[in-house]
Amino acid sequence: MAKEAISIDKAATALKLMGDKTRLTMLRILADHDCCVCEFVEIFDMSQPSVSQHVRKMKDIGMIKEQRRGQWIVYSLNEAFESYDMIQSVLHHLPVQEHHLEELIKKGKRISCE
Template sequence: MDEIAEAAEKLKLLGDKTRLTILCLLKDREWCVCELVDVLSISQPGISQHMRKLKSHGIVNESRRGQWVYYSLRIQDKPYIQAVLDYMPGTAGTLSLLNKKEPGQCCN
């Protein structure tokens, strides 16, 4: 039962449209917080709250480079999340749905 409870808790996070959109963007590459702010039109504290939840459940990795924080997927041990993301668009498709373009270098 522990595996089911753990999977249910993690999948619950994907029920939020913003978090699911973030994971779709992360399918193809890592993203900096500033890029997510630009593409999703959400404040930096708002993005950070979503990322904190995803990180606390082991769904994303965080790495610091200077003052910027970059995120990447960490779902190798979570095939149920990979299965959901297999049905979701990647970066290009997600950007198209958002009517956005690939962000320029905003964090250099």
């Protein structure tokens, strides 16, 4: 059974959010690994409120989801998001971002949220 097409408005909203380099990089990271805000703060060298603002915008439209793990809230791509296939298609063409996570591990920051 073929998936139903998404509306132009919803696709435009998702693509607009993906038009920001920081959010696009966050999504590419989340395509392979769950992360928390504190990890994104380290990766992007941004303030926690700035990172939270990016995350909130993506969460508000359902692009990403959150899950509580102990005291941490961990974010991942939302496979139930109606534009998920479109997002995956775009992310598939981007380079992996493992180097960001490897750097966190070297600094001992990756394990802080597990």
